[in-house]
Amino acid sequence: MIKSIKTWILVGFASLLLVACGQGGGGAGSKKSKTLENTKKAGFVKCGVSQGLPGFSNADASGNWSGIDVDVCRAVAAAVLGDADKVKYTPLSAKERFTALTSGEIDVLARNTTWTLSRDADIGLTFVGVNFYDGQGFMVRKNSGINSVNDFKNGISACTNTGTTTELNMRDFFNSKNISYEPIAFEKADEVVQAYDAGRCDTYTTDKSGLAAQRTKMSNPDEHKVLPETISKEPLGPVVRQGDAVWEDIVRWSLNTMIEAEEYGVNSSNASSLKDSENPAIKRLVGSEGELGAAFGLDNDWSLRIIEQVGNYGESYKKHIADTGILPNRGPNQLWTKGGILYVPPAR
Amino acid sequence: MIFKKFSIENKKARDLIPQAITVLALLSVIIYFATNAQINMGNRGISFGFGFLNQEASFDITFSMIEYDGSHSYGRAFLVGLLNTILVSAIGIFFATITGVIVGISRLSDNYLIAKVAEWYVEIFRNIPLILQIFFWYFAALRALPLPENGISFYDISFLTIKGWYIPKFIWTNFNIFLLSIIAAVIAIYFINSYATKQREQFGKQIPATIISLATLILIPLITFLFLGVSLTFEYPVLKQLSPTVFTYAGGVSIIPELIALALALSMYTATFIAENVRAGILGVGKGQKEAAASIGLNKNQILKLVVMPQALRIIIPPTTNQYLNLTKNSSLAAAIAYPDIVLVFAGTALMQTGRAIEIISITMLTYLTLSISISIFMNWYNKKMAIKEK
Numbered sequence: 001m002i003k004s005i006k007t008w009i010l011v012g013f014a015s016l017l018l019v020a021c022g023q024g025g026g027g028a029g030s031k032k033s034k035t036l037e038n039t040k041k042a043g044f045v046k047c048g049v050s051q052g053l054p055g056f057s058n059a060d061a062s063g064n065w066s067g068i069d070v071d072v073c074r075a076v077a078a079a080v081l082g083d084a085d086k087v088k089y090t091p092l093s094a095k096e097r098f099t100a101l102t103s104g105e106i107d108v109l110a111r112n113t114t115w116t117l118s119r120d121a122d123i124g125l126t127f128v129g130v131n132f133y134d135g136q137g138f139m140v141r142k143n144s145g146i147n148s149v150n151d152f153k154n155g156i157s158a159c160t161n162t163g164t165t166t167e168l169n170m171r172d173f174f175n176s177k178n179i180s181y182e183p184i185a186f187e188k189a190d191e192v193v194q195a196y197d198a199g200r201c202d203t204y205t206t207d208k209s210g211l212a213a214q215r216t217k218m219s220n221p222d223e224h225k226v227l228p229e230t231i232s233k234e235p236l237g238p239v240v241r242q243g244d245a246v247w248e249d250i251v252r253w254s255l256n257t258m259i260e261a262e263e264y265g266v267n268s269s270n271a272s273s274l275k276d277s278e279n280p281a282i283k284r285l286v287g288s289e290g291e292l293g294a295a296f297g298l299d300n301d302w303s304l305r306i307i308e309q310v311g312n313y314g315e316s317y318k319k320h321i322a323d324t325g326i327l328p329n330r331g332p333n334q335l336w337t338k339g340g341i342l343y344v345p346p347a348r
Numbered sequence: 349m350i351f352k353k354f355s356i357e358n359k360k361a362r363d364l365i366p367q368a369i370t371v372l373a374l375l376s377v378i379i380y381f382a383t384n385a386q387i388n389m390g391n392r393g394i395s396f397g398f399g400f401l402n403q404e405a406s407f408d409i410t411f412s413m414i415e416y417d418g419s420h421s422y423g424r425a426f427l428v429g430l431l432n433t434i435l436v437s438a439i440g441i442f443f444a445t446i447t448g449v450i451v452g453i454s455r456l457s458d459n460y461l462i463a464k465v466a467e468w469y470v471e472i473f474r475n476i477p478l479i480l481q482i483f484f485w486y487f488a489a490l491r492a493l494p495l496p497e498n499g500i501s502f503y504d505i506s507f508l509t510i511k512g513w514y515i516p517k518f519i520w521t522n523f524n525i526f527l528l529s530i531i532a533a534v535i536a537i538y539f540i541n542s543y544a545t546k547q548r549e550q551f552g553k554q555i556p557a558t559i560i561s562l563a564t565l566i567l568i569p570l571i572t573f574l575f576l577g578v579s580l581t582f583e584y585p586v587l588k589q590l591s592p593t594v595f596t597y598a599g600g601v602s603i604i605p606e607l608i609a610l611a612l613a614l615s616m617y618t619a620t621f622i623a624e625n626v627r628a629g630i631l632g633v634g635k636g637q638k639e640a641a642a643s644i645g646l647n648k649n650q651i652l653k654l655v656v657m658p659q660a661l662r663i664i665i666p667p668t669t670n671q672y673l674n675l676t677k678n679s680s681l682a683a684a685i686a687y688p689d690i691v692l693v694f695a696g697t698a699l700m701q702t703g704r705a706i707e708i709i710s711i712t713m714l715t716y717l718t719l720s721i722s723i724s725i726f727m728n729w730y731n732k733k734m735a736i737k738e739k
Contacts, residue, residue, distance in 0.1 A: 094700060095696050095699065095700050098700075098703055098705075099705045102394065102705075118701075118703075119703070122395075122703060123394060123702075123704075124389075124394040124703075141593070141594075143592075144591050144592065144593050144594050145591040145593060146591045146594065151591055152590075153590045153591070155588060155590060155596045155598055156590055156594070156596070157511060157596070162683075162686075162692060162697050163696055163697055163699070163700030163701070164700070167407045167408075167697060168406050168418075168701070170408075171406060171407055171408050172406075175418075181408075182511075183408045183409070183410055184410050184606075184686050185407075185686055185688075185692070185697065186684075186685070186686045187684060187686075187692070188684075191686070194487055195487075195490075195686070198487065198491045199510045199511075200510055200511060201511075202590065202594045243391055
């Protein structure tokens, strides 16, 4: 009896070793898109989003996510799986987001993430584009008498999020102005808002879109204002893992399709009726000309599905950012043809 | 004959083979994970190395015990975080121990009110998750504190506000001499005490060692003030206006509210467990011991101090060591309320800015391991010292 138990233990160890060896060496980098295959197999797109930022990625009471970042993931799902709702959202803190992506827990990171050189080049990530041009600003109490960043004086305390470019910009800014300040960095945006609201800090600094969105969460939003100055460039965009060029292209062109659709006036309600349009660019967008989808192993209606199910960029912006009162004015996030800087390469 | 030596019948071999297999299996699992991580990191273009520790950190930290700003390295930022972790753990352990001992003894008090209050304290604070207590002290208690312009003033030299507790700053001249005098005093006290013990044990002479020690501790440093040019002045915090409605204090030292809230939560929470250890220790001392002590005429305080506590300590110390370790590890919850401990500064911000997850998490884990083992070693030494010595 004792002998047989021992045998079983040995067999157990041996099989454990075999299993371990069998799984070794898995990783991305093959010519076919492993991520695309896995996504099709799983039946949903694994998408990393924020822990709640109105307008960008925010869950309602019943757990439905919405926002312009969420729409990027929905566009990818519509293109790849044919259904924009087939997305599994993983809320991530600023700290967790890149590890979640490089470890394969998610396949697309659409979480108001700033595109910087070191992030793009150093840690195994690839930024595929920009879906929101932002810049860092400051929020103060209206009655503080501070009307511009020039009114900041030595000893001011500033609350922000940890693990973000914000923390670095803040230092650059105060150093360049030669102002000593007290930085208080929290892990979650909700805690920053609470601490600022309680009076722990005199100013709250993050991306201006974030300030506008978080202001709605304050106990009395009308008591606060955002200072006019912008102290940094914050191009926010979706990110993928380095090493899967096909998947990278799919995400990039899903976003580009939404912007290009707006440029050509194609939206969710008129897309299918434009199949016989006279403009070849529009015909390519709605899939009635060319074989563009084949380039990354998709059918020809991939872009039509994006426009029909998710809408073009303008629709997405209006629905999530403008109509919610976060930033009614599109500013730089307007098409290049209308005075903004949204400009994507042609889909042809 | 020679076969028998290696056969399964041989007891030594029978004992050794399963152990060897276990070690081998464990090693293969570790090697498998290490190589797999390496392959995957290679595939994804992530490099591995510790060179980043010398790079400029370029982020600032609210609170640091050593000189630091963003132009220092990530290695220096690590040190700042580590010292902050040690600081809050030390403060937490200090107050948890004092509170724990008082509450533990109070629970055994004959006074109904004291015993009940102590019992309620233990039951409430040990049954609420620590993170909620931290949030409570930080967000609920913080909101109750006034803004700087209405700060709670202590004799106009210290102010408690929502932005922190501002206390006077000590400005020393010839601090080194003062420090040396303290060290000299401590050494002197050690000799006085061992002399007193010897006198008591050999000749039964009672020397008032405590009073002499106290006098030494005050007198020697006092001499440095009077004759050796040591002096101390204070820089008091002064209210400063930054804008029509924004105020802060300039000068003095600011104890940030994050530190206060975290230290408070950690010590209040851990004190409940220490209190239970103390109660168990005291109850663990035989009733006969107390009765015997009473019969030779010792009063209640003497019984506690001379008879019960020395024996109870042997029961109290080992589980209390665990509590000290828990407190130190729990201090990592600091990140939730922006206290810049090692987790927030190094495993948080530095990890984000460099993206070196594996390196940074390994360093952080190793640091906690080292901290915990150091506490363990110290407490084991103390435990041995307190163990019964047969005479």
